Amino acid sequence: MHAYRSHTCAELNKSNVGDNVRLSGWVHRVRDHGGLLFIDLRDHFGITQVMADPDSPVFAEIEKVRSEWCIRIDGNVMARDESLINPKIPTGEVEVFIRDIEVLGHADELPLMVFGDQEYPEETRLKYRYLDLRREKLQNNMKLRSDVVASMRKRMWDKGFREFQTPIITSSSPEGARDFLIPSRLHPGKFYALPQAPQQFKQLIMVSGYDKYFQIAPCFRDEDPRADRSPTDFYQLDMEMSFVTQQDVFDTIQPVIQGVFEEFGEGRKVDTEWEQISYKDAALWYGTDKPDLRNPIKMQIVSEHFRGSGFAIFAKLLEQEGTEIRAIPAPGGGSRKFCDRMNAFAQKEGLPGMGYIFWRDQGNGMEAAGPLAKNIGPERTEAIRQQLGLEVGDAAFFLAGKPKAFEAVAGRARDEIGRELKLIDEDRFAFAWIVDFPIYERDEETGKVDFEHNPFSMPQGGMEALEGDPLEVLGYQYDLSCNGYELVSGAIRNHKPEIMFKAFEIAGYGRDEVEKRFGGMVNAFKYGAPPHGGCAAGIDRIVMLLANEANIREVIMFPMNQRAEDLMMGAPNEPMNEQLRELHLRVIPQE
Known part of the structure; x- marks a missing residue:
């Protein structure tokens, strides 16, 4: 027999009655019925009821077992009495009489209970996340997340996309949020950055002649936390295509997103007609560019x-x-x-x-x-x-x-x-594309024109549009809204250097500054860049909606707290003096 188990805790049924089996898992709950000891034994797959009476050769050892101890048991499968069958679980028709037990891991007094629906402060849950993750709801959420990602991957491959990985350590580039900077040991005084998104790299992949790209991409942004946003890192379904219009991107990504919601929405209605609403109308009708159309x-x-x-x-x-x-x-x-x-x-x-x-x-x-x-x-x-x-x-x-x-x-x-x-209508997923975003806005105090939205979007009308009133210039930029959340953001890219230089000039950025900040991409565009566009879908938010959760931390395995702290691992922490010396850095104490 295997060292730890012959079956999982979800496999046994009436056909196994009389079998000798070995199970391993955690003690979910212990019940003492006057000389009869019942244990709900739990693993990742489910629960099996195991039991012992004083005739069991290991009864004295079983009496010592407490919640969340990790144990192995050997025993005989027995049919439950008709009146004791539990139809709520796959193993509800049987139980296992324990003949041998091994404690694989003791558990100290628990800071939070895994069994039951007790509410605990979020700080406690995050500090002891490994215990929190044992709870049924989070087990289901993480399985859902994994299944959603697998489904997205398959759907993208089926559409002719290939998955390519882009760098995790790169140069600092303003994408609308603060970068996480990484000091260079080999180049004192210089810094790398974690990518806010694979934006420039995926555009360079198109310039390199790869027609369709996607990636389940980690993104890093030093942002203030919200219920629907992680303060440090998140994952997105990132995609880019060459020789496409805005509508081509919509027609490609809609079946992927819609299919995922139909597959995992548990019967909730999924809209199939996705309205296209201008940014101007969305602001007027709904007061937001991510309206809840329910x-x-x-x-x-x-x-x-x-x-x-x-x-x-x-x-x-x-x-x-x-x-x-x-x-x-x-x-x-x-x-x-x-x-x-x-x-x-x-x-x-x-x-x-x-x-x-x-x-x-x-x-x-x-x-x-x-x-x-x-x-x-x-x-x-x-x-x-x-x-x-x-x-x-x-x-x-x-x-x-x-x-x-x-x-x-x-x-x-x-x-x-x-x-x-x-x-x-709470049982509905209502989608809408928000289109025609303005590229520029004017600061009412200074009168300065600056970018309101993505500076890399192709202006509608190209160079000719940039010769007129900048506040009237719209971009081929779009967001997908669902139930009040932004799920997807993307654009047809500005792939022509002369239009890009003009677009940045209007916002007060000279040619030298553009080449300094975005030199890699601008230089590449001088060598036959194709028209291209794409988008990125927020995986965390999609899973949050599918799991019917109001807080994104409920669908992230190891999230930070509201202050961007990892209470379990103790991050951020203070570096050692040796590390600082090696990086030629000095920490200035806060006043």
């Missing part, structure tokens, strides 16, 4: 109904250039109690509040109620109701000012209203 609410501009009205705050505001009034329809939100609650939500978000109107039935007809309705009169409120398509029992909320100042809050208010009114 929420049917669309915001609208209603400025004309308030211009010159009796509501002086809005009327005077509209006299200023660049201001507007937007309405958030709230079907079913037509009560003062609900309106007051949403007003309080806006105040928590840092706004003075949200104006509102709600429509109620007064017996002899519909009536518009609320402070705004009184100020602007019945004709204007009726025009607003008709524009928004609202009825009795509905409401509308209003925000005013320069859109950039209130769009984000408006988007969060839209989400909150949708949740409160139960308008969101």
Whole structure:
């Protein structure tokens, strides 16, 4: 017999009754039934109930066993009584009578229990992650993650892509976040960087004549943590293609992402028609470039109904250039109690509040109620109701000012209203491509034009577009949104050096600076670069959605905490003086 097991803890069934077997695993739970000892023995695959009575030759040793001890047992498979069958597990019809036991690993007193659904502080869970990972939910999440990655790989190979690995240590390159720098021992005073993404390398692969590339790529960014973002590293499905248009990229990646969600979505509806929404419309309708389309609410501009009205705050505001009034329809939100609650939500978000109107039935007809309705009169409120398509029992909320100042809050208010009114279809994955991103923005304080989004995107219209108003220039850049999260980001690349130099010149970067920062790529483009484009899909976020988790750390095997610390391994830590001397570095103490 094998040294540790003849079967896993998920394999035994009625056909094994009478067999002598060997199992190894962890003590999930011990139950003492007055002289009968039952142990739920757990391994990666499942649970088998093993038991002993005083007739067992190792009963005294079994009495010493505690939770999470790692043990090996030998015994006989027996059928359970009909009344004791557990249909919830594959091994529920049998149990094993223990005839021999070996303790493979003792366990100290546990800082957290693996059995049960007790909640523990995240700091405890991360410090003892190896125990946390034994729990059923995380075992399932990590298996799901592994299966998703395997499925992505197969789907990409089936589409004619090959997987190539790009360097992990490279030069520093601004990609929109801070680099992790690595000091060079051989070149004192100089530093490498961990790649924020394989962006430049995958473009160079296209220049090198490889038509289709993909990689399950680790990316490193020194970022502030969020629930949907790791503060140090993450993985993405990275891909690039030559001789393609924007639509070609969409048509290639949609079956991969859609297929993964259909395969692992556990029956939840997966949208197959992926709408394409301009960045401008997404900001107007949803207040964000990663909208949750399960929420049917669309915001609208209603400025004309308030211009010159009796509501002086809005009327005077509209006299200023660049201001507007937007309405958030709230079907079913037509009560003062609900309106007051949403007003309080806006105040928590840092706004003075949200104006509102709600429509109620007064017996002899519909009536518009609320402070705004009184100020602007019945004709204007009726025009607003008709524009928004609202009825009795509905409401509308209003925000005013320069859109950039209130769009984000408006988007969060839209989400909150949708949740409160139960308008969101929780069992659906709703996708949309966000397209036509502006390349430039102007700093209102300095007046300087700089890049708003990816500087390497090909401008729509090429060089000709760059001769006009930079704020009107759109890029062939796109994001894929799903249920309020950005899952994919990509672009058709700017592969022509003269257009790239012009694009950076508009943002105040001279030719010398561009060649210094991106010399490797710019030089390569001088030798017959093909048109190319691609995208990257965030694996951690995809698994987070599939696992129905709200926090990305629940689907990462060894995540950092909110302060970018590894509590289990003690990172970051202080280097030894010998290491610093070898690298010609000195640490300046914080004041």
